[in-house]
Amino acid sequence: MTDSANEGELFAPVGKQRLFESVLDQLEQLIYDGKLQAGDRLPSERALSESLQVSRPSLREALRVLDALDIITVRTGIGASGGTRISDHLGPTISRLMRLYMALGHFDLEDVLHTRHLLEEEAARVAATERTDEQLARLEALLDQMDAAVSDSDTYLALDGKFHVAVALASGNPLLAHLMGSMRDAVTEHLVKRELAPATWPKLASSAQKSHRALVKALRDRDADAAAEQVRRHTAFYDEAAS
Amino acid sequence: MTDSANEGELFAPVGKQRLFESVLDQLEQLIYDGKLQAGDRLPSERALSESLQVSRPSLREALRVLDALDIITVRTGIGASGGTRISDHLGPTISRLMRLYMALGHFDLEDVLHTRHLLEEEAARVAATERTDEQLARLEALLDQMDAAVSDSDTYLALDGKFHVAVALASGNPLLAHLMGSMRDAVTEHLVKRELAPATWPKLASSAQKSHRALVKALRDRDADAAAEQVRRHTAFYDEAAS
Numbered sequence: 001m002t003d004s005a006n007e008g009e010l011f012a013p014v015g016k017q018r019l020f021e022s023v024l025d026q027l028e029q030l031i032y033d034g035k036l037q038a039g040d041r042l043p044s045e046r047a048l049s050e051s052l053q054v055s056r057p058s059l060r061e062a063l064r065v066l067d068a069l070d071i072i073t074v075r076t077g078i079g080a081s082g083g084t085r086i087s088d089h090l091g092p093t094i095s096r097l098m099r100l101y102m103a104l105g106h107f108d109l110e111d112v113l114h115t116r117h118l119l120e121e122e123a124a125r126v127a128a129t130e131r132t133d134e135q136l137a138r139l140e141a142l143l144d145q146m147d148a149a150v151s152d153s154d155t156y157l158a159l160d161g162k163f164h165v166a167v168a169l170a171s172g173n174p175l176l177a178h179l180m181g182s183m184r185d186a187v188t189e190h191l192v193k194r195e196l197a198p199a200t201w202p203k204l205a206s207s208a209q210k211s212h213r214a215l216v217k218a219l220r221d222r223d224a225d226a227a228a229e230q231v232r233r234h235t236a237f238y239d240e241a242a243s
Numbered sequence: 244m245t246d247s248a249n250e251g252e253l254f255a256p257v258g259k260q261r262l263f264e265s266v267l268d269q270l271e272q273l274i275y276d277g278k279l280q281a282g283d284r285l286p287s288e289r290a291l292s293e294s295l296q297v298s299r300p301s302l303r304e305a306l307r308v309l310d311a312l313d314i315i316t317v318r319t320g321i322g323a324s325g326g327t328r329i330s331d332h333l334g335p336t337i338s339r340l341m342r343l344y345m346a347l348g349h350f351d352l353e354d355v356l357h358t359r360h361l362l363e364e365e366a367a368r369v370a371a372t373e374r375t376d377e378q379l380a381r382l383e384a385l386l387d388q389m390d391a392a393v394s395d396s397d398t399y400l401a402l403d404g405k406f407h408v409a410v411a412l413a414s415g416n417p418l419l420a421h422l423m424g425s426m427r428d429a430v431t432e433h434l435v436k437r438e439l440a441p442a443t444w445p446k447l448a449s450s451a452q453k454s455h456r457a458l459v460k461a462l463r464d465r466d467a468d469a470a471a472e473q474v475r476r477h478t479a480f481y482d483e484a485a486s
Contacts (some may be wrong), residue, residue, distance in 0.1 A: 020311055024339070031346040038347040056481050061307060067261055068308040069336075071343055071477075090349050093312075094340060096267070100314055103274040104281040111418040118365050118419075120359075175354040179422065 003136045011146050019054065021060035024071070026052050029088070039088040042072065069093055073241035075231035088172070108185070117235040119176055120168065124215065124231045127170035128224040135170040142166060146212070150205045157188065163212060168217070208234070262297065266305035267314070269295050279420070282331040285315065286475065293483070312336055333417075338425035345350065345429050352430070359426035360478040362419055365403050367458065367474045370413035371467040378413040389455070393448045400431065406455060413462070 030036040042048060043237065049059045066072045070091025074084050101107050127135075142163045149155040164184060168177035211234040218226035275281040281387060292302045306327065309315045314333025317327050344350050370378075385406045392398040404427060411420035454477040461469035 022342070028343060028346055030342075062285065064304060065308055066312040067341060068311065069343075071347075086347065088347075090344065094337060097337060097340075100267070100271060100274075100312075103271055103318070104314075104329065104331075106281070107418040107421075111416045113420050114416055115362075115422065118361065122361050173354045173357055175350040176356050178350075179358065188254060 018064040019058055020065040021142045023052055023054060023059070024066065027066070027071070027086075036086055038086050040086045042084045042086065047114040089092070090178060094178065095185045098182045098186045112183050112186055113235075116180055116187065117231070119180040119183070119237065120164065121231045123168040123171040123173070123176045123180060124219070125224045126173065126176075128219050128222050128227040129166055130172040131170040131219050131222075135166065136216070136220055139163065139166055139170070139219065143209070143212055143216060146205075146209060148210065151202055153201050153205070156205050161185075161188065162210070167215070262301055263305040263308040266295055266297060267309065268300070270309070270314070275394065279329055281329050283329045285327045285329065285338070302422040333421060338428045341425045343428040355426050355429055356478075359423055360474070361431065363411065363478065364474045366411040366414040366416070366419045366423060367462070367470040368467045369416065369419075370410055371462050371465050371470040373415045373464050374413035374465075378409065379459070379463055382406065382409055382413070382462065386452070386459060389448075389452060393452065394445055396444050396448070398475055399448050403451070404428075404431065410413050410462070411456070 027036065036042075043051070045056055045059060049056045052059065053182065054062065063072060063074075067074050069085055070093045071083055073087045098107075098112070102109070102112055140158060146156060146159045146163065149159055161181075161184060165177060165181050168180045171177065211230055215227060215230040218224075218230055270279065271363060279285075286294070288299055288302060293300045295302065297305065306315060306317075310317050313330055313336045315327055316330045323428040341350070341355070345352070345355055385402055389399060389402045389406065392402055404424075407427060408424050411423045414420065454473055458470060458477065461467075461473055
């Protein structure tokens with residue numbers, strides 16, 4: 001922690017506003033004013049550069065950044081399907097940033113695990129009361145698929161990721177699910193896949209399956225405390241396996 | 244929630260990888276391999292375009308996106324101070340993305356508040372045991388400044404933001420503080436500043452000061468449960484004021 005962080009300043013100061021930031025601010029204002037919304041097609045480049053008062057090369061540069069941030073979606077082609085639109089879905093940008101920030105040492109592994117487990121426990125707690133029958137059935141189907149994949153760590157880990165995200169989405173709070181998923185990605189890519197020894201894998205996976213089943217039972221019973229407790233046990237177990 | 248989200252897929256599928264993503268992946272790998280780290284100056288554009296096997300215009304485009312994502316810092320000037328470096332500090336990108344995603348309706352206000360309060364409560368709980376004497380003194384100094392600013396809502400809100408971030412940083416987990424701060428920003432910009440009626444402001448602020456003092460007392464006493472409880476009360480109070 002640097003001195004400035006201790007001073008309660010979360011972000012380092014930036015210099016003068018960069019061009020894409022100015023365009024972003026203006027677009028944000030248009031969205032808040034209800035003049036643009038998710039899924040809307042953007043005006044033509046000419047109209048846009050006039051109304052935002054930036055040159056067309058500058059506008060193109062800014063749009064490229066917005067594309068990178070998943071704020072707009074650029075589709076090639078003309079007619080109804082083509083063009084540049086305000087994105088109507090979440091992209092993987094936050095997940096990617098988390099991974100990069102972790103790689104750069106801005107966040108420790110321990111901090112990521114701590115935060116991820118907090119989000120995961122809360123998501124399970126809320127999912128216990130909010131989950132639908134369809135979501136429960138989906139979780140049960142995933143468990144069966146995971147049972148069949150215990151000996152194949154790549155397949156198992158992919159299903160495991162889907163399982164935990166499905167639990168989080170069953171909370172009905174997609175932000176919780178998105179952040180939790182981003183932190184899982186950051187950890188899985190660079191910790192689990194590297195550190196978990198193949199020899200201990202089958203034992204680990206079948207042990208994990210037991211706690212997954214106990215978690216799904218708690219969700220079936222709509223028992224929030226039991227669901228949170230199962231996540232606590234499960235993550236403590238993974239922490240130990242990874243340390 | 245769309246069908247695909249219910250299927251446990253957190254992100255919408257993307258088409259072929261975009262150029263900046265490929266450059267980003269390669270840089271990420273270099274960072275993980277220990278060949279590049281935070282603060283390092285990047286090789287020359289020529290060397291970089293050769294080693295990453297992209298054209299120089301393509302490289303420049305990718306670097307502009309990395310700059311927008313706060314992964315690199317570009318300083319004009321030559322010599323030791325100039326050039327392009329791997330960023331050694333956190334930027335405001337996640338905060339900006341949160342605001343935009345909220346504006347686009349990807350996240351509801353309710354979801355943002357729920358998640359923020361979860362992070363804030365945990366941060367206070369951990370801060371109760373982890374805070375240093377300097378951090379406590381800083382919080383007490385901020386409280387005094389806030390007392391003096393109760394009648395000036397802009398100054399008060401700025402200090403209030405610093406106070407809550409300082410509590411979160413005292414947890415020793417900067418990721419928790421960063422996410423919590425990002426969500427505060429998203430909510431403050433578009434809810435508190437718009438919705439809180441000026442007439443009710445002084446009463447609200449002096450009431451908030453009481454719970455801030457109670458929180459700092461809990462941190463002074465190193466009482467984690469009391470700290471968490473104070474945050475719960477404080478945020479419930481704000482939720483009501485904002486609803």
